[in-house]
Amino acid sequence: MKFKKFSGVVGLMTVVSLALAGCGASSSEAVNTKDDGKLITVDVFDSRANYQGIQKGWAAKIFKDKFNVKLNIIAPNVAGGGETLFDTRSAAGNLGDIVITTTGGGRMKKLVKAGLISDMTPYLKGMDNIKKFKKSSDALAKIAGKNGVWGLGMGVSTSSPTKPSEGVEPQDEPYIRWDYYREAGYPEIKDMDQFLDVLKQMQDIARKDQKDDKVYAISMFKDWDGSGMAFVQHMAAWFGYANQGSAFLKADGTDEQTVLTKDGIYQKILAWLHKAQTMGLVDPDSSSQNWDKLHDKVTNGKVLLSPFSFLGKPSFNSGERKAKGVGFALAPLQTMRPYSQGFINEGDLSYFIGIGSKAKNKQRLVKIINWLYSPEGVYASSNGTTAGPKGLTWEMKDGQPVLSEFGEKVQFASEGVEVPAQWGGGIYADGICALNFPTIAPNDIDPETKQTYNSFLWPSELKKTNPLLSDWSKHMDGAKTEFEYLNKHKMVMVQAGVPYSAPEENSAQSARRTQINSAVIAASWKAALANSQSEFDKEIKEMTTKADGFGFKDIQKFDYAAINEHMAMSKKVAEAAK
Amino acid sequence: MALKHGSRKGSGETGSSTVAVAAPRTQMSVLQAAMAATAQPDESALNANDPKQGSNLGKKKGWTPDKRHGFMMWLMTVPFLILVVLFAYYPLFGWVYAFYDYQPPVPLSESEFVGFQWFHMLWSNPTQLKTIGQVLLNTFGISGLGILTSFFPVAFAIALNEIRSKWFRNIIQTLTTLPNFISWVLVYAIAFALFSSSGMVNTVLQDLHFISKPVRFLDSGEHIWIKMLLWSTWKGLGWGAILYLAALSGIDPELYEAAQVDGANRWQQTIHITIPQLMPTYIVLLMLSVSNFLNNGMDQYFVFQNAFNQEHIQVLDLYVYNIGMGNNSLSLATAISMLKSLVSVVLLWLVNTLAKRVRGTSIF
Numbered sequence: 057m058k059f060k061k062f063s064g065v066v067g068l069m070t071v072v073s074l075a076l077a078g079c080g081a082s083s084s085e086a087v088n089t090k091d092d093g094k095l096i097t098v099d100v101f102d103s104r105a106n107y108q109g110i111q112k113g114w115a116a117k118i119f120k121d122k123f124n125v126k127l128n129i130i131a132p133n134v135a136g137g138g139e140t141l142f143d144t145r146s147a148a149g150n151l152g153d154i155v156i157t158t159t160g161g162g163r164m165k166k167l168v169k170a171g172l173i174s175d176m177t178p179y180l181k182g183m184d185n186i187k188k189f190k191k192s193s194d195a196l197a198k199i200a201g202k203n204g205v206w207g208l209g210m211g212v213s214t215s216s217p218t219k220p221s222e223g224v225e226p227q228d229e230p231y232i233r234w235d236y237y238r239e240a241g242y243p244e245i246k247d248m249d250q251f252l253d254v255l256k257q258m259q260d261i262a263r264k265d266q267k268d269d270k271v272y273a274i275s276m277f278k279d280w281d282g283s284g285m286a287f288v289q290h291m292a293a294w295f296g297y298a299n300q301g302s303a304f305l306k307a308d309g310t311d312e313q314t315v316l317t318k319d320g321i322y323q324k325i326l327a328w329l330h331k332a333q334t335m336g337l338v339d340p341d342s343s344s345q346n347w348d349k350l351h352d353k354v355t356n357g358k359v360l361l362s363p364f365s366f367l368g369k370p371s372f373n374s375g376e377r378k379a380k381g382v383g384f385a386l387a388p389l390q391t392m393r394p395y396s397q398g399f400i401n402e403g404d405l406s407y408f409i410g411i412g413s414k415a416k417n418k419q420r421l422v423k424i425i426n427w428l429y430s431p432e433g434v435y436a437s438s439n440g441t442t443a444g445p446k447g448l449t450w451e452m453k454d455g456q457p458v459l460s461e462f463g464e465k466v467q468f469a470s471e472g473v474e475v476p477a478q479w480g481g482g483i484y485a486d487g488i489c490a491l492n493f494p495t496i497a498p499n500d501i502d503p504e505t506k507q508t509y510n511s512f513l514w515p516s517e518l519k520k521t522n523p524l525l526s527d528w529s530k531h532m533d534g535a536k537t538e539f540e541y542l543n544k545h546k547m548v549m550v551q552a553g554v555p556y557s558a559p560e561e562n563s564a565q566s567a568r569r570t571q572i573n574s575a576v577i578a579a580s581w582k583a584a585l586a587n588s589q590s591e592f593d594k595e596i597k598e599m600t601t602k603a604d605g606f607g608f609k610d611i612q613k614f615d616y617a618a619i620n621e622h623m624a625m626s627k628k629v630a631e632a633a634k
Numbered sequence: 635m636a637l638k639h640g641s642r643k644g645s646g647e648t649g650s651s652t653v654a655v656a657a658p659r660t661q662m663s664v665l666q667a668a669m670a671a672t673a674q675p676d677e678s679a680l681n682a683n684d685p686k687q688g689s690n691l692g693k694k695k696g697w698t699p700d701k702r703h704g705f706m707m708w709l710m711t712v713p714f715l716i717l718v719v720l721f722a723y724y725p726l727f728g729w730v731y732a733f734y735d736y737q738p739p740v741p742l743s744e745s746e747f748v749g750f751q752w753f754h755m756l757w758s759n760p761t762q763l764k765t766i767g768q769v770l771l772n773t774f775g776i777s778g779l780g781i782l783t784s785f786f787p788v789a790f791a792i793a794l795n796e797i798r799s800k801w802f803r804n805i806i807q808t809l810t811t812l813p814n815f816i817s818w819v820l821v822y823a824i825a826f827a828l829f830s831s832s833g834m835v836n837t838v839l840q841d842l843h844f845i846s847k848p849v850r851f852l853d854s855g856e857h858i859w860i861k862m863l864l865w866s867t868w869k870g871l872g873w874g875a876i877l878y879l880a881a882l883s884g885i886d887p888e889l890y891e892a893a894q895v896d897g898a899n900r901w902q903q904t905i906h907i908t909i910p911q912l913m914p915t916y917i918v919l920l921m922l923s924v925s926n927f928l929n930n931g932m933d934q935y936f937v938f939q940n941a942f943n944q945e946h947i948q949v950l951d952l953y954v955y956n957i958g959m960g961n962n963s964l965s966l967a968t969a970i971s972m973l974k975s976l977v978s979v980v981l982l983w984l985v986n987t988l989a990k991r992v993r994g995t996s997i998f
Binding site for chain 2: 341563
């Protein structure tokens, strides 16, 4: 009996220790056995994805039919907690089979150093698309500090680096509710101050029209705040300033500033927002709402200004509204000089796609990446920015690509559109490829159709018009697209496209940067939503004192060095393109 | 309930304390009594079960039955010791990260050893020092308010106990305990729906024309400690009262009967019997909460934090999280949390000594 007890105790101990041992890391070295072509689930660690789980719908069917794989997307954006998922997975030694993540701040170097990314060189036989963009893999290897084909950048292209890469419109410029602007009598917008008056008029009209006092001209959100208020940083691009870290660089290289520069672009825009706030134009929810909430408000017509192309137009301008002449359109702000990024031949190397070192069946994975960089792969995988898969959303007619009836339906307000059974069925929007990684720039030329991958620039699409567009066009010197208007007025500032990856900084510096960023963000919000001028001045002063105290000089030096290097490269490329 | 039950059993068997006797020395804490019950059960009782085998083995190994029995008992605690070592001491190994420049995915073995660089950084410049000072102030402020109001659950439990109608008492208890099981994220969702600038409260006030501009309940740094205290009280009051309700039910009815014979009214009974009887439980919980002074959790403050209140809401745990997880500075975050452990140990020691001096009882 005693012995029984004793053995019971020992047994319990063993069970406990075994159970705990299970908590430890099990190291399973991947053995690269021969690929038997069976259905495999590919884990994709994807820092850009906004969907987590197994890829669904028609895109899943394409991957299954072509490669017999299921994609299991692991998305830090969905999981939340910042870099936690990356840290834990990389500390465990296996990020995923396919890895899509950032390269900046020395991450690429660390990934290669820690052996988490595998060199694709042995698998490149017959992989023509990967070889075609050797410039990109070479530039990536330079960032990694070790020779090899570690992956490819995002949005590679073959077009000229001095040509704007954005298609019909730059990313950041002022879009306003054109219908209320029309009701206000198309007033002139000479500068930002006058812009406020116009917005005020529009807000008054909108409130009366909708019988709702909660319509605001300006509504902001905080989700993307990094080195400052993201909303302000985007607005800085209206005037040709691109931000990198805490610094701002004018696209033509004539000016450099930081968030702390007195009366610099960042603080000027803060002051403008503060003025708007005192005029009652700013949504009081701004500091607490997230993107989804703002998106809802815009869709429901409660917001009148969209500072970027991807908010107002796509969420509000449905076909039905446009037919009534209602919708967002570019405001004729005379002082704007929107920043535009030229095509980058090497691709935007701030993100890359590569293969995890612990992956099995690497040859098949390389084949998948190779296919993603083919025209067929681009149409199938980069939805939202390209036309979609050929045969489903578009077809060739008289040597020109033309959207099919189905394609037109899913372009705007695609909610609930069913996909034909032979494409796998289901709702179109649910089946969109979740990788969110445009391999080739969407506005690059498809060698097969001789037109862009993006349907907006097809001649067949540019021919189409609607009451909103024709009214806008009438008041914008007959322009058909935003770029046409901006070019006519020589407003666009193009920075020649060069690959850029934020340089590595030591961890003491990044610790300092975190604290500076959080001080800057907090003070910026408080300043923008301040109730009086003195309060605004106090917050700006506090921002400067705090950031300086944490060692801003150091960060500024570092950021200036980085933007100067970037600019030097841009200028070299621009020279060469001439 | 279980704890109280354990204490009774423990006191019965070890004979070291009886709950009904109100002498200070024998007023063993609930926790201590419970521990006594698990760790030292009556030895003679077990031996009496199987005296033969015990003495046989004892002879063979030259062990007295007592020693052998002690060993067996020790073996029974081993699984728990292992758990303690694994989950309380083994993680201390992680402190080593504070002395390296650790940047995942590069493993620790390849990271650079930087000595006390991170600790140095904490007081390297006045702004940093000021920030840490503010963070500590917030932590002490919010925790301090929590301790100052730690008698709320006692009062609530006593009040609840005085309610005669059973169904009414049950309803109140359920309603006040329920919020404890709502996660802070959901609490914030409720707070947002009620108090955001377009929330219910502001809308109602505006519709009634009491205010023209929405009041910033959530996005302002004013009175944030009090606001946080109110939220945590709303969430934790009912739950906190449960232990006291258990202790209340354990008070010997004879005491009340004796008091009634002496002509004490209900109020006097509460003052002279109920409260003194609850004190031991209260003191133990108070001590534990003081040692947890710096551990005031981060989820509550994490969900409520925004640019406007960050300065006053950032408690130590949240600060560590913001630094460590927000920007990968895991080494710096480790260094800060090491300091936290140090302060916690000192605080526990202080309170323990104080309790020993004042009341003659202590946790250890």
